[in-house]
Amino acid sequence: MAVKSHICLLGLIILCSLLTGTAGETRVFSSSGENVALACINALSDCTSTTWIYTKPRTSVTLELIHGGIKNKNIERAERLSLGSDCSLNIYKTTEDDHGRYTCQQYVNGQKHGTGAQIFLHVLHVSSSSTQTEMRSGSSVTLTCQLFSYEDSCSLFHTEDLQLFWVNQADVNLQTDSRYQILSSGQCIRTLTTILLNEDNNTELRCLVRIKNEIKTSASYIVNLGGKKS
Template sequence: MATNRCVLMVLLICSDCAYTGVKGDAIPTFFTSAGGQVTLPCTNVLSEDCSSTTWIYNNGGYSSGTTEEVGHGLVKPNSPTNRSKRLRVASNCSLNIANATAEDVGLYTCQQFLIEGAQQEGDDAPVYLAVLQMSASSEVTEIEPGSEVTLQCLLLTHDKCKRTVENKLKISWVDKENRELHRTSNRHIQTSSVCNITIAEKPVDLKPSERWRSWTCRLTADGQVKASTTYSIQVKASTEILEDRTVFIIVGVLVACLLSTILVIVVICKKRANSERRAQNNVNEIRLCDMASESNQPFANDQSTDDLLYASIDDHLNQEQSTNHARKSPVDTQMYSYLMPPSSDETENRGSVDHGGLYATVQK
């Protein structure tokens, strides 16, 4: 009886150890960089055609909930994560993830079900996925020498970089020869945590051939490189800066000349318009003077004033308004009509001549 109790206790202890291994450090972690590709292995495959393989996903510390990404060897097209186009089941039932993003970080578990709705066969085969991500403080693609560039490299894990990978990782900045970068007068490196490192640098003393400047964030685990991501930016040469400034000056001068020309043209046009207006006014004044002079000349000889008959028709037309006119204005108005004696032919043809339409008004 005592022997059975010992065996039972050993089984319980072993069961507890296995449980701790599944949930603790025994779960392997796989790494990739943002935009990269990663393959998560399934170690408990039962059917070679993957018809029994199911992959479930839980993003751990970022949000709660578990989703089924693969069922019986087929990617779920209506998964809530909306990434079915980036998932693929390999021939060995591993899960391939393309174009990895921060949303892919979490716990992936491979399970086996012989038929749909049946109980699970065997144990879980869980793996963690962590993504190395780099971001720049500015989105510019070209800078001048001496301009500062600030980059942040961040490792995203299921537990926000706590216990699981805390003592196994190292993030560092390296150059194109994979030599680790250190602080200098033009370079500042800050490590906020084992999963967060920042660099701020002013590219100076570049060689003429160095048109591009690159920074690489490298992740190592257990002394091995697991992932890396690189950021590159173009640095203008001194001659290009001089050319840009020269072009800017030339454009500024041209614009100033154009504006000055437009201003001169406007002034000239205004002066011409004023001159033409004054000339036209002079012509009108001359015409008025000529007309006034002609009106004071006597009638032609063949039509002497002795032959004209004048008659005052003011009393006839303005009899009712004479009193009002006298009140409104001191100027007397008389209306006269001049009558030309009819010719003999007209006298013969007409008994009388209508002079009602010929009259003039004179103010004095």
């Protein structure tokens, strides 16, 4: 089932679909605006042994988010992070900047315990080329759907495994609709361009991520004709 990118209620954690990679690695898919819980599969009973480390994409820069069960309050997104009772890392209202590699490591008496569990968080985000006031009947709009992956090229996936595609409110694939021009810019980006009509107001367009015929997540865009209609 596709996961819509409606903002969740505070405190509700959305568990996104998982795709297991190689041993010790897990892939988690979310859309921007969702809450996500990253499970620490090697957690000990006492979360004071737990440290969560974030590795920024395409770099070797690492950042300790949680140390010994205590949140690092000196980072920009500290208010959106929390540690669950099961030692999971909870991220509130994910953004595209949250994508990357997360490692849950256990320390006992100051020594590493076991192998750190790695989680790759992929975030789907939809943006518009037009502001709300610029959107009106007769104007052109381009929506960009991008899956932010640990590597820009999405090289963690086989080409035949990963698909991004646009659908309307009735879940009809828009690739075959002549009203919409859909282009690919690399494996992880799909743009949709169309001329807006009066009846498009409040219409929902969704971009979905499908891997091996399984929908992992989706991101929605609601058309709002805020400008003067022709």
